[in-house]
Amino acid sequence: MMVSMPYPLAARYTQFLDAVFGGLAEPTSPSWPGAFSELDLQSLWFSGEFGHSFLTTCGQQVTIRDFGIWNHSAGPDFIQTCVQIGDKTWRGAIELDPDARDWERHGHGSNADYNHVVLHLFTQTPLARFYTRNSEHREIVQVHLQPEMLAANAVPRRQAEAHLGRCFTPLASMQDAKIHSLIEAAAEHRLERKSARLQTLIAIHGRDQAIYQTLAAILGYRPNQRAFTILAQRLPLKLLLKKPRNERESLLFGVAGHLEPIKDEDTSPDTRLYLKTLWSEWWKRRHAFLTWLEPATLPPWQNTSSRPGNHPQRRLGALVSILGSWRPITAPLRNREWDLKKFCDALASLDHPYWSHHYTLLSKPIVRPMALLGKTRIREILANLVYPLLIPDQPELGDEYLQLSAALDNHKVRRAALRLFGNDPRSAAFQKRLHQQQGLLQLYEDFCLEDHSACSECPFPERLREWS
């Protein structure tokens, strides 16, 4: 027999909570004493204040082998972490949410950027079990952080970006000249590998296509490198250079899938004009590319950059502009008439009637024209294409490469420098040249990213003694 409950207002209140929290309102575990913001919690986690070993919500043992990098951009909170779950070790990302249900509230469960999350941390969870799943419907291991795990005097340290490595101590007592030579050697190693990759590409596709494909990949930055490469493979240089400019541009934007989802009513009048020009060519040709427009075959564009100027549509606009002056811009990469200043000036002065004034196809126009390629991207082109391509045939350019100043802004280099040199006042001198940044990235990739032990088993600190 059903017992009628004597709480006539409860159902109304549940409805009220549902309305406020979108149906996710359920009782939660007891709340934390004192108020920690999400940023505070992340800082405490990253400082190791919660400890290194935990039990998952299913009772499995979890050990954090490497806390990775505190990600200040879009995507999971901590990236490049290493987590041992049971007897298996995983490299991936960690997401920390104040409430377990934030995972769904913030759309992480349907966002492919979170598919590589290996551990979901939270401080609150509904009493009814909440499962964390990614967009591939894979269940993600959960750890419920509890106040008693925190050290008594734990204080959030918001400035932490990367952990000081175990190699800091031997590096701190190493002579400047030795560190410079180590970094230079790592840079050279990196350059050699890039040259070898380019030579392979040239052997397969020819020099021009190798240059074009590499340039496209560089314009894609890391998140869209693959998408840009696929696009450059699908629309090879030979095909594009035969086309009139309008048709070439419409093919690039059409095959990239940037035209189909844009609705006229969402755009500004100047964008409508630009789209009309692109569609006037694209509609005649799109049937030939229909299979590439299927969602599963489209390059998975990532629009998560915190800088609107790096949006893939704008970078594609830059590629269009380079293609418009392909022969003169790339001539020094084919003949032996290399002129650094001329090459950089040619890239810096690229413009486009639409893309010099827009971040995306949906953004409002900017009155003052913006450079299509900034100094940082041009430095990337020098480091990843120009010198690896030219130095094998023109070794005398090696000195010029060593003298090049670094791009101002490189998060990865900053993290590497923080881990290796911490607050050593000499740190700036070890990263002011482009090749030094490349060398630091190489060390970081070879040691930090290969390490699964939070430095304890990394051979780098001991091997340093052998460097002379």
Ligand code: SF4
């Ligand atoms: S992993 Fe190795 S190279 Fe990286 S910070 Fe730790 S000790 Fe240094």
